Amino acid sequence: MSLLFLALKGNSYFYAGQLMAMSIIHGGPPPQFVSPVLTEALICGPDKVIVSAEDVANEEIRSQIILIRDASSEDALEDAVSKASSILALSGCFRRIDMQNRGEVAIHYRFSEGLTALGMLNALKTYPMQLRCLFVESIERLTAEHLENLFKVHLSEAGSNKYHGECITLGFWRDYLQDAELKLTTVLLEEVLVFVTGSDKIPALGFSPAPSVEFLHDEDHRFPIANTCENVIRLPLKSKYEYFKKDMDFGIKNSHGFGRP
Numbered sequence: 001m002s003l004l005f006l007a008l009k010g011n012s013y014f015y016a017g018q019l020m021a022m023s024i025i026h027g028g029p030p031p032q033f034v035s036p037v038l039t040e041a042l043i044c045g046p047d048k049v050i051v052s053a054e055d056v057a058n059e060e061i062r063s064q065i066i067l068i069r070d071a072s073s074e075d076a077l078e079d080a081v082s083k084a085s086s087i088l089a090l091s092g093c094f095r096r097i098d099m100q101n102r103g104e105v106a107i108h109y110r111f112s113e114g115l116t117a118l119g120m121l122n123a124l125k126t127y128p129m130q131l132r133c134l135f136v137e138s139i140e141r142l143t144a145e146h147l148e149n150l151f152k153v154h155l156s157e158a159g160s161n162k163y164h165g166e167c168i169t170l171g172f173w174r175d176y177l178q179d180a181e182l183k184l185t186t187v188l189l190e191e192v193l194v195f196v197t198g199s200d201k202i203p204a205l206g207f208s209p210a211p212s213v214e215f216l217h218d219e220d221h222r223f224p225i226a227n228t229c230e231n232v233i234r235l236p237l238k239s240k241y242e243y244f245k246k247d248m249d250f251g252i253k254n255s256h257g258f259g260r261p
Contacts, residue, residue, distance in 0.1 A: 027208055034136060
């Protein structure tokens with residue numbers, strides 16, 4: 001995110017904050033694209049956060065700020081300020097900059113008021129350790145264990161013929177998730193999640209309804225079927241894992257939407 005004067009004037013930052021808060025509260029994808037510096041400013045207040053030029057994402061703006069910061073003479077500083085005049089004016093910092101105050105130039109993000117919608121900002125300040133991950137991109141990747149634990153499995157009555165076939169296919173499902181994590185299939189774990197839910201990330205508050213696994217006993221069903229409204233995947237019963245894997249790959253890769261190949 002970077003400061004745009006027209007967006008600030010049009011109250012777009014306020015609306016952006018509102019949309020982020022509503023997405024989190026209503027089970028949508030978290031806004032994990034906010035910079036760590038901005039997140040800390042939201043939690044602690046801008047005056048408690050030290051911002052460096054390296055924290056600026058835009059390469060052109062960052063290089064101009066570094067030129068100002070590292071200027072070794074008044075002439076070099078004036079030249080650097082002249083080159084950065086447009087961004088300084090847009091950020092509201094267009095004033096005389098000399099060797100004494102050059103370190104005070106900063107970009108201030110203003111959309112915290114929008115985050116107060118539904119109590120999101122207050123919750124972030126109250127539980128920063130738990131909620132920081134909703135705003136900063138997570139380095140934790142999706143794993144087979146995550147997906148396996150995410151799905152509730154609906155099995156037939158224990159001891160029945162259907163139950164026996166379902167248990168075999170359930171083992172194939174778990175093996176398939178492991179292979180997807182290890183990239184031994186043409187399908188990624190994120191694609192499995194999209195196939196079932198329409199989302200490539202697990203929402204902060206989880207899915208509603210919770211994702212589930214059901215089974216297709218009709219031999220006419222060769223490929224998996226999913227319903228993204230119910231967050232359910234229906235697996236075809238197979239006698240061998242290689243058949244299961246091949247048909248899962250084809251079904252998911254050739255699905256054009258809503259879990260149907």
